[in-house]
Amino acid sequence: MEKTLRLDLPLLLPDTPDAHGACAQRLAESLETREGVSIAHVRNTESGGGMELCIHYDPALLSLERVREVAKAFGAEITSQFGHLVWQVEGIPDQRRARAVSAQLRSLPGVVEAEANAKGPLRIEFDRRQTDENTLRNALQNMRLSLVQDESRPHEPTGEAHDHEHGGIFGAQTELIFVALCGALLLIGWLLPKFVATPPWAPLFVLVPAYFFGGYYALREAIDSVRTGRFEIDFLMLVAAAGAAALGEWAEGALLLLLFSLGHALEGYAMGRAKRAIEALGALAPKTATVRRDAKVEEIAVDALRVGDIVLVKPNERLAADGFVIKGESSVNQAPITGESVPVDKSPVGDATVAAEKPDLVDAENRVFAGTINGGSALEIQVTRTSADSTLARVVKMVNEAETNQSPTQRLTDRFERIFVPAVLVLAVALLFAGFVVDEPFSDTFYRAMAVLVAASPCALAIATPSAVLSGVARAARGGVLIKGGAPLENLGRLTAIAFDKTGTLTEGKPKLVDVVTADDVAEEELLRVAVGVEMLSDHPLAAAVVRGGRERLGDTPAAESLNLRSITGRGVVADVEGETTYIGKDDLFAEIGGPAIPPSLKIQIEALEANGRTTMVVRQGDRYLGVIGLMDTPREAAPAVIETLRTIGIRRMIMISGDNQQVADAVARAVGLDEARGDLMPDDKVETIKKLRAEAKVAMVGD
Template sequence: MTTAAANTRPPRADSAHGHGLLGPRAEMVAAIASGVTYTGGMVSKYLLDTPGWLPASLFAATYLLGGFFTVRSAIDTVRRGRFEVDFLMLAAAAGAAAVGKWAEGSVLLFLFSLGHALEEYAMSRAQRSIAALGELTPRTALVRRGSDVEEIDIDELRIGDTVVVLPNSRLSADGVVVAGVSAVDESSVTGESMPVDKQPVADRQQALSGRGAVTEAHRVFAGTLNGSGALDVVVTARAEDSTLARVIAMVRDADTQKSPTQRFIDRFQLWYVPAVIAGVLAVIGVGMVAGSEPFAESFYRGMVVLVAASPCALAIATPSAVLAAVARAAQAGVLAKGGGPLESLGRVTSIAFDKTGTLTWGQPRVTDLVPVRESLRDRLITTVVAVESFSDHPLAAAITRDLAQQAPAGTENTATQVNSVTGRGVTALVDGRAVEIGNTTMFTELDSDGIPDDIAATVEHLHSLGRTTMIVRDGGVYLGVLGVMDTPRAEAAPVIAQLRALGIHDMVVLSGDNQRVADAVADGLGLDAAHGGLLPQDKVAMIGQLNARGGTAMVGDGVNDAPAMVNASVGIAMGAGGSAVALETADVALMTDDIGRLPFAVALSRATAAIIRQNLTVALLIVAALVPATLLGLPIGPAVFIHEGSTLLVVGNALRLLRFRRGQEHAGIAHENRPA
């Protein structure tokens, strides 16, 4: 069997130069036609009383039809100085003809060409699953020009154009929503099983310049399906640079990163094929020297051995599995850059996680509200909301968001003279009373008597839980303490449990935050260790220590964690949809920020490794059994059937990965309790 899908081979001649009038079905048609002529030859020779020229002509036609595409491919490889499987099959068929075994040579070429045609058909299933994505993007777009809307080709779209997306239609470009509300089905790009609600971005110009906050509620992708609402979308990437286009291109080029197994097979074939040719010559030579059988029989036996020893199934075992797995991963919103990262991910025993935005939401939340006594709770809430709603402190927005809804109705206060004290907190006047909200340093400096013991104990307790704390005092009266923290994602703990079930025994968090915060996250999620206060170079050093114990994956955002990701066995970027940097940095990219896809990626990679092992075992066992059998007299017909059958068995086994499921992991874990 030829190895067109193997990474070492160029496109077959029929692919490189066109298929002719019949298009991509030409090889299949030729293979079927060769089967018809072979059958006709056998019937006319053994069942009918026909002139001798008729079966001879039919067998010759079988040679022509069955060998046409194989000859073209073999010529290409020989020109490159390589002798591969195509050459071995042609040599065997030519040898059979040379000793008058036209029928045997015909069945070899018929089955070989049919097997290759079926193999390419099977392999194209994986390729079509990716190519089909390219059909999702409309060829035209409705663009708003002033008060008019005109239809143009998507190749004419420019960054900054405003595209009108009608209800229940596919989006033609990547961009941000500037008008309209709708739910968009993004499964074709991100693998997200549920439609994502979209709303306009607050400031169009800031969003386009990169200064404004653009979340998944604002960002849309080409090829996704709009729901029932109309949207106006400002284009942020040209058609050839869209997220969908990049994903398709990267999956098509995935074989540029060969797996270690495939590199070994490539090296193995460099000496194996010449060794087979030498072995065949030895079989023929021994028969001639010994004089125990006529030359024709020795030559025929050598040709049968040639068929049996050809490494067809071995050559296709790894690339067929890798292609199917890469295609399946892309369908689920996981982009694996070829066999190397895919196989490496299946072998990792340790995973290091960045904290912020990976295990946590990346947004602070008020986790604790501890009044000095319960009767002061409402006053504590209203005072904090009044001050923080006018503050520009980084935590002010989170505090206002989480506490405003808890404030008692009709008790709104107004803050004036709000002043931020760098490194300390904020001061203000509320209804003429002096209010201070800040850390222990602020109150140690303000209060000569020191912080009350109960307040200090609360602060210490919250610090031990990894909280950032703020003490609140109103008119000289201590009201209580706030605890703020970037909370873990709802799906993070189940993900850790699933990874442990998959055999990942060492999981750690690497964070630039202080050690207490890192410890709190690790303890809450069941991680094995936490390392806080790390600079980028410190993370690289930690990855080095983990690598010394076995394969390590680093999960981060693909940008800030790039050095650690590069030094890990596998770098995994989260939220890569719409991010060219993340796609280029990582070995594996989760197209959304749903960490729930990580167990699926690990499980798929391990299933791929298992399929590859199965395929290699079958391929080697078939060769090991067939070669001795042919030396003992197995004729060419059964040898060809077994040989070609093993190749199709290997391909069929690999294609099972296209239907890979592991529990509910293919859909990710639902987002819950996400900060607004």
């Protein structure tokens, strides 16, 4: 009977950053060649914290220990032969340059695979028998690329963060400055003969420098492309500009280079901004974590965290890893990950052993995420995912992948460019030799070949699509909408559905006091004086909302004098107000502390408020119930009008997706005029929801 052995992949291939890469596949294929092994494949671990190798074998032919030994031997052999590098580099402003870098690296001896990206890291897989890391570093230097961070060495200390985008002598803005100089010189060269009597050759003194500034970066990229046998649009534009100069039309050639370099510079600028936005998202997680290992407490790099580690989280500190609470109670601000507008109360899990085995089944009140912010109490959490596999890391990866997608028109342009550029070059060369077929002077043949080059100069190909994209993006930006790239812009014209995030998109993004319901024979002023007096002593975001809204309603009336605030984490607070013990918290708190039960009339009001998406807080002073307060992240005033406008322009379906609970989501949806809302969604769940919607309609996502 066939048996199965599961082994952690990082233990077999410790230097492999991508579990889905070629080395993992080599290991599986090597094992399948072994007699007694039927299938070997890579899959996610049941805990979701990493990847494992699953080996199906016949115990009659191979023992368990033998399978383990064979797997380790094959893994060691592959690790010793193949190396993997993940480097952050500067000097790749766009995807065209990324393609050239990838091609140059693949052409090097020993490089098995190389993948460069304008917004992500450079990944290289190489054969150690033919090349080494230093050789590859030197190759990058020869390509004018600077190494920013070596992610293949995550535990090495790094210096302070600084801007590495050195585009030249003027830093990151060198290319834009060169474009401005080219434009200024071109304008001077065009105006000079019109206002000053000069010899015909005088404008060349400014047009030749204009050529330099306009063609500098295009020339560098053209050289890189030609080295790898690729003739791209940069090369054709330079040849066309040279052809214009050969015909004596220096101004036209400089104009070609100006337009091309302008589009290229703006694309690089947009890429840089997108890269910085992604880096800022990744910076939400701290760089170090305090862990308890072998009865010792130490601070280590987040990259060194392992599944099962116990992390100590101080009050008001960012959480370093995904996991579940094993000790302590606190409220956690999960807005950076889930978008929830109100901090979520966290408490210890009932059975840590079961939670460790099945972390995806842990309740929301016990689960925490890297990048979120702890409240006023200390927590101890057990790690369920490494930093590279955390929810935040996956969000960054998804954003990065979305950012690098080209629009359909841009992809079509790239495909056409690969045919068009060499075709024009071949035609121009053919025309140069036309004199051997047609009896005419070489000067005429040369003029005709250069005229074809200039006429075929790919201004429309190089500039039309970027210009249209930039115009659309600029117009949207004036309306307060930031569109990152051509693909989203083109898709906007074909939309039939829109999905909205709730917090900060349809709502204000912070809780407000919206309801004050008093008990019988209690004035609203009395309830608010007590509530504001107690909550003034707390630093909880909900307390701040009560104080802010309560003071607005009280006006000049002072709050009640309160002392000795104590937190009942996850349920409420207690304080001494004018000599009486006063409780403010969830309705289930009062069943725990004893005393009179909540009056039925007040209970009905609580249920009605919660059904409308309110967060409720009951107030009791001594044995007397004063009433209940309702808080809510209120919808933006303009939201209903915007929704109605979208309906009038043809958006047939609009849906709200949120990390808040379903009741809150439904309440906000009703308030802004949406018919459909989905709550209790994590970032991954939101992505899955969008994928399902894409199967039904052309959909856009608005918000986080």
